[in-house]
Amino acid sequence: MGADSTGKELGCRTTHCNLEVLQESTLVILATKPHVLPGVLQEIRPAVGPHHVIVSLVAGITLQTLQRLLPSGTKVLRLMPNLPCVVQAGAMVFARGSGAGDEEATLLKNLLSSCGLCEEVPESYINIHTGLSGSGVAYVYLFAEALAEGAVKMGMPGGLASRIAAQTLLGAAKMMLETGEHPAKLRGDICTPGGTTIYALHQLEKGALRATVMNAVEAATNRARSMAED
Numbered sequence: 001m002g003a004d005s006t007g008k009e010l011g012c013r014t015t016h017c018n019l020e021v022l023q024e025s026t027l028v029i030l031a032t033k034p035h036v037l038p039g040v041l042q043e044i045r046p047a048v049g050p051h052h053v054i055v056s057l058v059a060g061i062t063l064q065t066l067q068r069l070l071p072s073g074t075k076v077l078r079l080m081p082n083l084p085c086v087v088q089a090g091a092m093v094f095a096r097g098s099g100a101g102d103e104e105a106t107l108l109k110n111l112l113s114s115c116g117l118c119e120e121v122p123e124s125y126i127n128i129h130t131g132l133s134g135s136g137v138a139y140v141y142l143f144a145e146a147l148a149e150g151a152v153k154m155g156m157p158g159g160l161a162s163r164i165a166a167q168t169l170l171g172a173a174k175m176m177l178e179t180g181e182h183p184a185k186l187r188g189d190i191c192t193p194g195g196t197t198i199y200a201l202h203q204l205e206k207g208a209l210r211a212t213v214m215n216a217v218e219a220a221t222n223r224a225r226s227m228a229e230d
């Protein structure tokens, strides 16, 4: 769906002119792909004033870079969301630049809280959050796909297997959040001695699932860190 039709559906005004956005808005969210951002910052820089609050959700682009490419003292915040914000179940963290104060941080937090969990963190956590959650949603989809394919292999229809895989992830996540228990404790609760689960977990350990997922989080975090140097 194009920006114009999405705008109509949401009741928003849209434009292809970035300077018009700066003229008409005080809170501006930069959400381009990383390689496009420097050009956009160069374009908008002359129009950015002290009344603007600039939020970037571009992976790997630091507050230092944003502040360097915008006028001195600009109120800048760096945000990292994830895809489930679309269904109000996102996990977001943000950090404020030196020009942004409590007012701007509260504004952003209040605005985004309707999209899910939103916490202010030191900037050094943002690349880690990217590896854990921004990109992490994709690892979970891979796991969901594998769960469902296992069931298909054993004879269940694909659509049903996919719905049950999704509900399994949702239920497991809800239990973790609502009980506050460590996942190892919850996992232990499911393992009957000599039962089905421990046989399956043994296979996952043989495939080094835990080490592989830890490596994935590390790789994405390091990639986010190195994108600042690209």
Ligand SMILES: NC(=O)C1=CN([C@@H]2O[C@H](COP(=O)(O)OP(=O)(O)OC[C@H]3O[C@@H](n4cnc5c(N)ncnc54)[C@H](O)[C@@H]3O)[C@@H](O)[C@H]2O)C=CC1
Binding pocket: 018, 031, 032, 033, 034, 036, 040, 057, 058, 059, 060, 080, 081, 082, 083, 134, 135
């Ligand atoms: N997709 C995800 O799950 C997440 C993405 N991000 C970050 O969000 C950013 C955008 O990613 P996506 O939404 O996936 O990409 P996308 O391709 O869907 O969105 C990029 C948008 O930038 C616009 N755009 C392109 N050139 C422009 C310009 N010169 N001026 C103004 N707007 C321009 C495009 O029209 C498009 O709407 C990336 O920097 C990514 O790191 C962050 C967290 C999660």
Ligand SMILES: O=C(O)[C@@H]1CCC=N1
Binding pocket: 059, 130, 134, 135
């Ligand atoms: O893959 C990416 O670079 C972005 C950042 C988090 C999710 N997608």
